[in-house]
Amino acid sequence: MSLRHEYLFELKEDDEACRKAQQTGAFYLFHDLDPLLQASGHRYLVPRLSRAVTILIRTSTTSSGFNLSSRGENRPAIIELRLEGLLGKFGQDSQRIEDSVLIGCSNQQEAWFALDLGLKSASSARASLPRSEMGAELGGSFIKLRQAVFQLNSADSSLLFTDYKNSRPSTCCLAEGSLEPPSPQYWGYRRLHPEMAPVVITLVSDGARCLLARQSSFPKGLYSALAGFCDIAFAGESVEEAVQREVAEEVGLEVENIQYSASQHWPFPNSSLMIACHATVKPGHTEIQVNLKELEAAAWFGLDEVATALRRKGSFAQQQGEASPLLLPPKLAIAHHMIKKWVEKQSGSSLAA
Numbered sequence: 087m088s089l090r091h092e093y094l095f096e097l098k099e100d101d102e103a104c105r106k107a108q109q110t111g112a113f114y115l116f117h118d119l120d121p122l123l124q125a126s127g128h129r130y131l132v133p134r135l136s137r138a139v140t141i142l143i144r145t146s147t148t149s150s151g152f153n154l155s156s157r158g159e160n161r162p163a164i165i166e167l168r169l170e171g172l173l174g175k176f177g178q179d180s181q182r183i184e185d186s187v188l189i190g191c192s193n194q195q196e197a198w199f200a201l202d203l204g205l206k207s208a209s210s211a212r213a214s215l216p217r218s219e220m221g222a223e224l225g226g227s228f229i230k231l232r233q234a235v236f237q238l239n240s241a242d243s244s245l246l247f248t249d250y251k252n253s254r255p256s257t258c259c260l261a262e263g264s265l266e267p268p269s270p271q272y273w274g275y276r277r278l279h280p281e282m283a284p285v286v287i288t289l290v291s292d293g294a295r296c297l298l299a300r301q302s303s304f305p306k307g308l309y310s311a312l313a314g315f316c317d318i319a320f321a322g323e324s325v326e327e328a329v330q331r332e333v334a335e336e337v338g339l340e341v342e343n344i345q346y347s348a349s350q351h352w353p354f355p356n357s358s359l360m361i362a363c364h365a366t367v368k369p370g371h372t373e374i375q376v377n378l379k380e381l382e383a384a385a386w387f388g389l390d391e392v393a394t395a396l397r398r399k400g401s402f403a404q405q406q407g408e409a410s411p412l413l414l415p416p417k418l419a420i421a422h423h424m425i426k427k428w429v430e431k432q433s434g435s436s437l438a439a
């Protein structure tokens with residue numbers, strides 16, 4: 087077992103070790119499941135806090151009635167706060183730190199926690215600052231992940247995809263009349279088993295071109311591989327059957343040579359396990375019939391066009407302003423990696439990460 091897995095196993099099994107890890111670990115802040123993000127140009131950064139290290143925070147007398155500025159009066163000022171102090175300023179109990187949910191750890195044995203400032207608790211119900219003010223104080227805002235997904239590119243943004251909402255206690259396990267959870271053992275993904283929907287995502291090739299499609303909800307110009315939920319409840323499908331059915335339903339094609347490629351957890355619409363496959367159509371059987379109930383458009387794209395789109399740099403907003411119309415999913419989406427793999431195979435050379 088790697089050191090990281092060994093450490094994660096210990097944290098999951100041992101509440102005391104987990105509490106200890108909170109002293110040195112990193113905290114990602116959320117509000118009602120929406121992560122704290124900081125805008126930087128066209129992109130979002132994912133800030134993290136540690137418990138021990140003091141942080142600088144803007145203060146203002148207008149937001150909360152708390153004036154922690156040592157210089158007093160009505161002037162906004164910068165002060166230093168530890169995580170406990172920060173929660174205090176936000177009208178929240180420092181108990182919330184212990185209630186944070188373990189979401190992973192680094193190779194260097196730094197534990198990572200999700201701390202949700204919107205989660206109801208007896209103390210926060212009384213005096214919590216409004217969400218927008220907390221975000222502003224922290225130099226960012228709490229943004230729906232779905233809205234920000236195409237602007238995230240930091241290495242640890244995938245952490246936000248851990249979907250800890252599946253592991254936090256729901257109000258139904260809180261004792262009646264109380265906003266406190268019955269016992270710490272209900273906390274964390276250490277104790278709960280999240281429900282996940284399996285989704286197949288398939289990059290279909292005819293040998294020379296690959297098939298990409300877009301839904302009307304996608305950003306302008308964006309095309310991706312074909313995706314669809316496995317029909318487990320009704321049809322008891324295997325991955326291969328789901329691939330064949332989804333491709334047939336969405337573009338009217340029959341596929342063969344289905345090859346598993348990789349998988350990814352994806353937090354939308356609730357929690358999905360994306361299972362990525364490559365497949366080919368039968369020679370000559372390439373005529374697409376777009377299912378307009380599911381897709382806005384689907385088309386075959388040649389190697390040069392896809393390779394060019396893959397090499398493009400900059401945010402979505404910047405790319406949308408450029409001449410070439412094709413946009414591809416960002417690196418944090420498994421679709422990006424499937425398309426990259428296909429380009430590398432077709433061109434016989436590997437691309438930069």
Ligand SMILES: NC(=O)C1=CN([C@@H]2O[C@H](COP(=O)(O)OP(=O)(O)OC[C@H]3O[C@@H](n4cnc5c(N)ncnc54)[C@H](OP(=O)(O)O)[C@@H]3O)[C@@H](O)[C@H]2O)C=CC1
Binds near residue numbers: 283310313314315
């Ligand atoms: N990470 C990546 O690279 C990519 C991820 N995706 C993700 O793949 C997922 C599936 O793609 P999509 O094309 O929308 O799927 P589908 O083609 O299966 O179409 C969506 C429909 O499936 C039905 N459905 C069946 N099971 C579920 C379930 N467990 N949860 C929600 N809906 C279900 C719903 O219909 P009804 O309401 O009638 O039941 C829904 O409207 C999406 O969440 C999308 O974000 C897509 C592309 C790339």
Ligand SMILES: [Mg+2]
Binds near residue numbers: 314
């Ligand atoms: Mg689909």
